[in-house]
Amino acid sequence: MHANHAESPKGKVLAGLTIGATGVVFGDIGTSPLYAFREALSQAASDGLYREEIVGVVSLMLWALILIVTLKYMIILMRADNDGEGGVLALLALARAKVKRGRMALLALGAIGAALFYGDAIITPALSVLSAVEGLKSLPGIGGAMSQPHIIMITLAILFAVFMVQAHGTKAVARLFGPVCIIWFIAIGAIGLHYVVQDPAILSAFVPIHAVRFMLTHGVLGLFVLGAVFLTVTGAEALTADMGHFGRLPIRIAWLALVFPALALNYLGQGAFARHAFNIAPHANFIDQDWFFAMVPESLRLAMIVLATAATIIASQAVITGAFSLTQQAMQLHLLPRLKIRQTSAGHAGQIYIAAVNWALLFGVVALVLAFRSSSAMAAAYGIAVTGTMVVTSLLAIVVIRRRWRWSRFTTLALMIPFLALDCLFLGANLLRVTEGGWVPLTIAAGLFLLIWTWVTGRKLLAAIENDGAVKLEDFARSLRKRPVAEVPGVAVFLTSRNELTPHALLHNLKHNHVLHAHNYITRVKTRPVPFVSRNNRIAREEIDGQFTRVVLNYGFMESPCVHDDMVAAGIADPMRTSYFIGRSRLAPSKGHGMPLWQDLLFIFLYRNATDPTDYFNIPHNRVIELGAQYAI
Template identity: 50%
Template structure:
């Protein structure tokens, strides 16, 4: 019975992974081959030798980069089951010396990789939906003027739907993608059967011959070849949702074979008809099947876009928990799935950037110039972080780790270098977008550290303070007071202001701080640490992982009743509200201080973020010079 249940659960997770994980890489056949042979960026002449060479590059790129690197190697580096570049960064930081140069470098790499993910998250929906809708232009040129408006309508509808959550349509994602990959394999298989000579591209010598004989053009073509790999990072990033086994099974048993059959089918079509390079994907289908294929492709690209958007929400939540981003309003769209969240600020930021992209670039071919640089940059950073994990956690020698990663580094660097030449043609956009996000993340982290230092300079130690008040017999009023602070050993400024104004303390004073650890989840049994201090003071530390949902009232309910019992109707929560003042010559550049202050003022409410009842909150202000 257990084995049968395990197989059923594995099958269910594998189907779900098909719907979420493989949307991005699964829609690459819409544009990857077209961009190599008919794109606006150094198209390759459509000759039999070039077709076989490019197909061989597609095949071996998918095998080496996706299958060997991600499926069999990178996915071993899981942080309590979680994957993704943030999880990989926290793994790499676990065994280092806090504050050291190597630690700071790893943080910078991880944050920049996460920032590049946002750049990729802007382009993926735009290029995917545009490439799907462009199939209408293949059916009849009469649709050409309407391609951009239809794509915008689909994209705006997708982002407007985010607030409803994906739970209602999530069950459809898996079956739709199963159908999508089946259609990919069917169309490709029919073309291969008509021209089986294309199977010669399995021989990697065709790839080497193509690069050797075409020299510069072969190198430049890597900027389009890499489009077949877009979405590979999702295999690792979504590992926490489904586990490694379902993702591996889905890739090896269904997704990769379907993709390769379709790419080889497109190659077989080009061998028979070089003019089909204008859109080999749609021209694989018979005329009667192109309308339903456009509808299916649009559905698949919407699913691919949904996966990227959900990933952006998830990374933002992790960045907030780890202290790299200000608090933002987070709405939970499912009562059952903790990972299904909606962040309005991120949603509208992505939509605005995508609308600008579609209006500015207008076609998938022009957008292909902007695509790839963020993907390859993230792949390079993943390699470097994986080396650090291998050395620090797996106890590999630095030489062994470097030599093991060297083939992947060379391949990823070649793709990155080829894409870097497209920076003037649009590649600047994801870099600029990512750099902007990186600046915000690092500014917030640095500003919070500086603010904590300024507050600590004026702070007092908690234990002597509590002992002194107990000895002096300060006035008491019934009930409990909870003071939130970042430093559990220091007296919160809000407590000092409260005592100054009210000349009394509550009979129970709880000094509460929140710690976020570099693990995805903290077990409930370890959620709360509590220490009793003199004079009715209690020091409470609430512990979360970077994917846990903060809930202060729920955490306080876990306090041992023999130590302290918190009745929410008889408890006041005191929060400090600092007014920040910039100054020249501080430890932070003046422009960054102004940026941090703007972010600080617009950060979400701690009341909502920690789920504190708003009618039990008292805020006390103070001025802090940065």
């Protein structure tokens, strides 16, 4: 399922893509009303609350949606796509393709953005599902019997089910995502509208002066409130990541026609309901209200809890799938070691499953639920990961706009600096709550960044060692013409990272077996800075002489290599007469040079536990010969 952005979908196709985008793209941001207003108002009321402050909080939330989601993401960043694909690593690939200096700095930015996304992927399922299940406490009759341990057990049972089903794919239920989320948005919008009609004065929150006045008159407390207000836009950082699946137009239509109006009405409705409650009892347990479920009529509350749980499951599914896709991109960009990828759908290339990522996310989600035990306690941990990702996205977008779009430096900065400043303001506001739980995503991101940086640095060191003293392929072929060796029929494919040099596997084969195949293809698998590479551009070859040919297999950063099939399709490989030679090095730590010893050990662990290249490159096991050497790094 990959939208062609060169074409503008119309009619039923456009409607289908819009429905799909409503479920997949907006599931995360669509469940924010469950906790965002509650947390923001709780922060505002921490020193007492005036009725007018409620309008200020709602105004901050509405303008966060307008400025960050509508203006920054929908209008600007959706234009900064990489052949229709978005997301932090798509921007990284696009930015690195257009710069010569500062490539390592860009790589570090991309690594930070990817690491923060994983933190987001752990927190989103835990917070969203827990906040929905907590609605059971508001049910008349049985709500009092619902203790927090019961809530936690139900939440964990749902989360276990969500992660267990990943290995089987979600094709069967994915078609329900859009319709369920459409019902969800209509429901939350209708409930919000009911209270807006009763208190039309709440509509004054659309006037930005209320948001500005609130921030100017509340000092440091205003920053704490702003950190909670940011929960309104969590999920916006993932909007561009699904452009390749749905296209810009369906996503924009879904946002402007349904999602934004529904969210705005619900936040306005919660504000109106809170103002009404303030009039009745301004001091009696006012702060502790679960505003979203409290404003739902008791006769409809159970149905809304079920619908909210379904919506949070969809939001969780979207972020889990996003983690799989991000990992695939990171592997193709050589930011992470190879992990086994399994396709869960024959017709949808984007539906993949990575077991290691799935179980790591499940472990993190369960740990968070058990550690924080309530959605309010967990809310402080949520914003930092998202704001950090948004800051990285803005910085990469500046490079893309300047280099790719070729805008002047003044125009680029004039456009993006206000958004970057807003992102930094939200990040600073969230950093104030580090001790309340914000340390969690920072710790997760720091650990993942360390893994990524160790892998990138270790690969460079290993490549330098392997290439030290290597012989150019042309020189090697010339020497063989002077001193021929025994030749055997058939085709040999030598996989290497640098096909301008003679592969070590070829030299070892010659040293130990004293023969060469009749045809030798020195093959490099190369990741291009585009999401997908067409079949016509898949293979490039250069003949050295009658015995050696240099081959480059090109893949996009969202594709999984399928070396054997592509070599056969190109007429290079014969399924019955081709042998694949792969170099596998044995590594030992060294104190003398390179990375610190502990980092050497970490890299060796990652290297040894990476997926077998035979599986990763999709090569038949019975056609592979592995040869290698031992190196000290």
